[in-house]
Amino acid sequence: MIGMTPVLEARAISKRYGATVALSDVSFSLGAGEVCGLLGENGAGKSTLVKALSGVVPPDSGAMHLSGAPYRPSDINDAHRQGVATAFQELSLIPTLSVAINLFLPHPIVNFAGTVAWRRLEQDAADLLGKYGISAIDPLAPVADLPLGQRQRIEIVRAIARRPRLLLLDEPTAALADREWLFQLIARIVAEGTSILYISHKLDEIRRLCSRCIILRNGHKVLDRAVAAMSDEEIFRNMAGRSAVDRFVVVPSSVRAEAPPALRVTHLVGEGVDDISFSLQPGEILGVAGLEGQGQSRLFKSLVGLHPLRDGQIEVAGTPRILRSPRAARALGVVLVPEERKSEGIFKDLTTVANISLPAIEGASVWGLLNHRRERTLVRPVAAAVDLPEQFLPRGITALSGGNQQKAMLGRALIAAARCLLLFDPTRGVDVGAKQSIYRMMRDFVRDGGAILFYSTELDELVHLCDRCLVLYRNRVVGEVPRAALTQEQILSLAAGHAAPPVPAAAVPA
Amino acid sequence: MAQVAPADFLRTLKGAAVSLPGRLSRFAPAVGPTVAVVLYLVMYSVYAANESGALSLFGIGNLLNDTVVLAVAAAGLTLTVLTAEFDLSGIGVIAIANVVVATTSGGTAGWLVSLIAVLAVGAAVGLLNGWLVGVVRLQSLAVTIGTMIACEGVALMILAAPGGEVAGSIVNGLTGNVAGIPVAALVIVGILGLWFVLASTRFGIALYAVGTDENAAQLSGLAVRRTRLLAFVLAGAAYGFAGYMLSAQTGSGDPRASDSFLLFMYASAAIGGTSLMGGRGGVFGSVIGAGILTVMQKMLFALGAASFYTNVFSGIIMLVSILIGTLPTLLARLRPPRTA
Amino acid sequence: MTRRSAAPGETAAAMPDAPGRLRRLRNPALLPPVIVLACAILLIIATKLMNPGAGFGQQLAAVLVTSVFLVVAAFGQGLTILIGGIDLSIGIVIGIAAMMISVLTDGRDAALPWAVPLTLATGGAIGGVNGAGIALAGVPPFIMTLASGITFFGVGLGFTSGLAQEPVAPALGLLMSGHCYGVPIPILLIIAFAVAASVFQNGTAVGRKLYAIGSSAGAARVLGLPIAGLTILVYTLSGLCAAIAGLLLAGYSSAATLDMGTPLLLPTIAAVVIGGASVVGGSGTYFGTFAGAVFLSALGTVITVLSLSQGLRNVIEGAIIVVALLSQGDRWRQLWTWLQPQKRGRT
Secondary structure (H helix, E strand, O other): OOOOOOOEEEEEEEEEEOOEEEEEEEEEEEOOOOEEEEEOOOOOOHHHHHHHHHOOOOOOEEEEEEOOEEOOOOOHHHHHHOOEEEEOOOOOOOOOOEHHHHHOOOOOOEOOOOEEOHHHHHHHHHHHHHHOOOOOOOOOOEHHHOOHHHHHHHHHHHHHHOOOOEEEEEOOOOOOOOHHHHHHHHHHHHHOOOEEEEEOOOHHHHHHHOOEEEEEEOOEEEEEEEHHHOOHHHHHHHHHOOOOHHHOOOOOOOOOOOOOOOEEEEEEEEOOEEEEEEEEOOOOEEEEEOOOOOOHHHHHHHHOOOOOEEEEEEEEOOEEEOOOOHHHHHHOOEEEEOOOHHHHHOOOOOEHHHHHHHHHHHHHEEOOEEOHHHHHHHHHHHHHHOOOOHHHOOOEHHHOOHHHHHHHHHHHHHHOOOOEEEEEOOOOOOOHHHHHHHHHHHHHHHHOOOEEEEEOOOHHHHHHHOOEEEEEEOOEEEEEEEHHHOOHHHHHHHHOOOOOOOOOOOOOOO | OOOOOHHHHHHHHHHHHHHOOOOOOOOOOOHHHHHHHHHHHHHHHHHHHHOHHHHOHHHHHHHHHHHHHHHHHHHHHHHHHHOOOOOOOHHHHHHHHHHHHHHHOOOOOHHHHHHHHHHHHHHHHHHHHHHHHHHOOOOHHHHHHHHHHHHHHHHHHHOOOOEOOOOHHHHHHHHOEEOOEEHHHHHHHHHHHHHHHHHOEHHHHHHHHHHHOHHHHHHOOOOHHHHHHHHHHHHHHHHHHHHHHHHHHHOOEOOOOOOOHHHHHHHHHHHOOOOOOOOOOOHHHHHHHHHHHHHHHHHHHHOOOOOHHHHHHHHHHHHHHHHHHHHHHHHHHHOOOOOO | OOOOOOOHHHHHHHOOOOOOHHHHHOOHHHHHHHHHHHHHHHHHHHHHHHOOOOOHHHHHHHHHHHHHHHHHHHHHHHHHHHOOOOOOOHHHHHHHHHHHHHHHHOOOHHHHHHHHHHHHHHHHHHHHHHHHHHHOOOOOHHHHHHHHHHHHHHHHHHHHOOOOOOOOOHHHHHHHHOEEOOEEHHHHHHHHHHHHHHHHHHHEHHHHHHHHHHHOHHHHHHHOOOHHHHHHHHHHHHHHHHHHHHHHHHHHHOOOOOOOOHHHHHHHHHHHHHOOOOOOOOOOOHHHHHHHHHHHHHHHHHHHHOOOOHHHHHHHHHHHHHHHHHHHOHHHHHHHHHHHHHHHHHO
């Protein structure tokens, strides 16, 4: 790359959203045909950087150059014209439109009358799908009818088909089962001279594809170096801002094996839940692992009646129960902290204290009239239990950081006298400090005899926090790993569906 | 056309169907219009069986004349509904158009002057709505209530009480026949033709995309603001034209003539299978919906039912069509999911 | 109709949770209603200046008495909007209630003890049907209330054969024109109603849950709030309030027609919007709705005093709704914050 003008040069890019600094003085450059990894925890500023580069949001300050020429995209189409295309993480396809139309948005081919030339469009779409090795997809199918993995492929193919100089891939393998397809595609277009900024949090992908990687933390660039020169430990430390090793405190297991199980399910069957059985003791953290879309979300929802079950039995504290609604589950002490904090967790128009107190609001009122002092008295101890500073309580919940919002969600779960928490990826989009608070709250909760069913996308959390871990693959439990044997490799091989499930001891680990 | 083999032709049709109005995703949204067409035919048959003149040219022309105003207005409304916005300003624009025609259509070129005037007024109101909703991002329901009230006020200021006179050329020209075909039929066919062309233009596709998922549309590079703006402008022009047609029917101006229209405009769209959540449905369904509401009145009258049944039936049909429209979604939820 | 989210400052304010009273007064959500109420008072003062014959108190009383229908009916509308819905049947329920009470009493006070509860129950029942259709059958509120409005109007026509002008029980008329310790009874009614409504919406556990449902239906579902039950409750209350407004309107006009409530429908929505609530739900206070209702009523009085035409009156009302929206829009706030550093930069 020496002596050549870099394809992309970004200088001191900054972006603020209100009080939050999303990007601060980020500078880097990208050579022709280079694949550069972009790493960072959730909320580190990766998505904002992608948005700034792809023309979705203009940066507040800083300058960008493409092959030496100033690059200030006015919108995403302008970015396309200048040779920058993006495959977005959240997928930018229109579900009700066909694959063919989606591939050629925003400007599908039109004939002389200004109407879409359907036959040519379809032909072109079929050609394009064939060229990139996904001819199995029907160009006429509405995108809504395709599974997530195929939608992700279409999103990627659409970006590549714009023949960009610079391609931005934002978590392109989040829903892809067959990563080799993407890796081969990347090799092909890099050979043609395209540069790629590859955003991922999967280290193995970064090591395989990228020569160099950039790490963002809290909106700052903290590292920009050749990947081969760094150990995993070094990368983790830079992402998290501390050593990966000391993130977890080892505590003795508090499982109460002699007590009746806090939650026991046998042969649960429902849509996306295929014959699942497990038992959760008081004092136990039972992990659930699995790649995206292996039925974990439906399993958690079905346990509180948000997802219908066709068959199976649920016992709470030793008694068979029917949990028809989250309300019924809560009455028995089973509380779900859901996956989507934004759409299923927070009430954006309410204050933090009101968000937390809602399940116990009757207890804060006299003859139906709210008593604000009582409400605070109820909320204060649970806020303390999740390390939520008291000065945040009167503020609107949307004014809080993701981490503090999540603490409030956990506080809400605790306020209802929960005995069994179902935590679905509680540390997603949460800063390191909040993660520690959440881990501590989990340990305290089980120490006091509570039980936790814990799904996480972060394997190291599962390895370090769980007493046992179930691994899901295609809606079934394919393995149960006891604490002693719990390693990331073990979980991964089971989760990928490759290894034959080891037969675990039926006994609960001591 | 000769080279197009039948199989190819079918495939093209299917391809068009994928993104054409009301046939967006397999059978689900197509249920609305299909049910509506069946319902229309049933009601029409009942009507024809009980009314001797129903099948005569005069009878048909009469029915279409009664349908056309609502059909045109509902067609305009559908464009805004497809982008997942409300537009209540329609009746205000129709009121202005009606009094404008009643006060300006005299003279030799009066029909043309007033036509241009009503289209311009409609487009201008649409532009204001579209700017406030699409660009400034205010809540469409509240904005269009405001413009609707203001427009009705303007209509009252132009003509405080029913009166004025619509030029005979308009009355005779638009309610009669051309070459044996009722003008109303030509107008309806013209609106449908325009719609089918519009629906396969880039704007038409953007209309559905914006209504389905605004964020994805933006990331796909579609001009979300401009699409909404244009939808409101076209809707406004359609309301203006609907007011023009109304004037031809009534022959005079009445600032309050359109007061009851709003409910029936939305009813037409709902019966025709257009989702208020945006992105599903289309003008075809709405025109059929307007037809149903009109033929229903005729049918009930022919059956000798008291006039209040018309209201009861309109409401019930609206609800039933919505419930039928939601059935496929409910069924789809029961289908096993496919994983990657 | 989903996307516009309110700014944090405004949202936090939807629930007056701050400890001290002082803090509550600084609550930014209270600002729009206070400004609206101030505008209403300015309008009344203006009327007084233009019409020096009448005293300020008299003008105020006149405005308040005519605002009673809107104050009552807009409460129901505000609740449906709060949970992310809308009630388009209000106008028709008002008409049905007015007709019912006059037909049932036929000018006799003796019939009131059973006619009033029956009328109110009918209004509530229509609302309940709306709520059930929305909560249980999943029909969008706009369509459900539109359709039930059309349907029940038809039913009303069927019962009354479209006849109008029944005599109304004189006691109802007395209620609207009488005085109690020199204060017009409608004003006492307004005060009692406004206090009760405000306490219900902003001071009870149920009210809090309604804010939660309007704020995020998804989160309310996961939390296990009784969404269906509360939705039915809200629409039932809306029907009930419309029926109360209908009774009062019949008493005030001492006559009834089936469509006499129709002109009140849009002002109920306008009052809620002018009061600072978001049409997509989750925010606003009853105090705001009340201020909006009084303001619209004061505006009507000014226009009457100025003897402006009905047309100009509509134009002004429409423009005020749009201006109220513009002044609350996020865009406006953005523009404001965007202007400030610019100014500082220049000086």
